[in-house]
Amino acid sequence: MRAVVLEDFGRLVVRELEPPQEGEVLLQVAACGVCGSDLSVYKGTPAMRARWSPPLVLGHEIAGVVLEGPAEWQGRAVTVNPLLSCGQCEPCRRGLSNLCPQRTNVGFHYWGGFAQQIRLPLGQLHPLPEGLPLWKGALCEPLAVALRAVELAGGMLGRRVLVIGGGAIGTLAAWLAARAGAEVWVAERNPLRRAWLEGLGFLRGVLEAPSGSYELALDCVGAQATPGLAASHVQPGGQVVLVGLEAVEATLPLQRLVLQEIGLKGAYVFTHDDFSRATRLLAELPDELAVVRPFAQVQETFDLLLGGRLPQAKAVLIW
Ligand SMILES: [Zn+2]
């Protein structure tokens, strides 16, 4: 089988690999999305160099067809929950599989979906809705991340919402909030991305930088300054949900948080339940939220994304 191997930081190569031997179910990968965390590993940020070393097969936003496994699963189009949890610990028993201390990730701890075949435990598979284009199944994982963040913020109907960062999670969260009845503005620095966001049709506005006042702000960047920016742009009694995580620490306007009773909540990936609910929303997701490119262009796609030279927030690679 062919696979995209990160041979060194900054170098992705398509080459032949032995098909995987271990794992309950064999999947023929049709599509795999490129995540910001994949870009960070590729770039070799200090945090990523400390945790992972090449060679690696990345990819955790996977859609494909079951080749080998229980008879009733064979030939089914599926997406993959890439987060493996123990199922036994206290958070797992409370349904918070995203907080399992023993959680591991496909595409990091195990070789991922940037390959034509992958083996996985059956419990990680979710059938795709009937008739859904396979590439769209690759959007389930980021959609599940956005779904958790939006749901932790509570009801959306009639609320004014600011999303900081028009990347994949920001765009998907904006779509979910608008779908649930919120008026949504997105703040995004990249002019190319802003022009693309303007064309999406479900946003009330696209801003160069956060301005105005909102009931809820979602920080989908997580830089040192963005949680504070989010807190500065919510009304008294408003709420900030933090989902982006680029920096380790942030500066916060403490007076404002306390004196204006502003709520602050973190949102981390998704539970099993979030993931299966995200699969049911895929059919409604507009096609233009992602660009589909062949795996042969993987390195170029990574470089375009890192350089901010791709208008779309999400790239999905197909074999
Ligand atoms: Zn990811």
Ligand SMILES: [Zn+2]
């Ligand atoms: Zn656990």
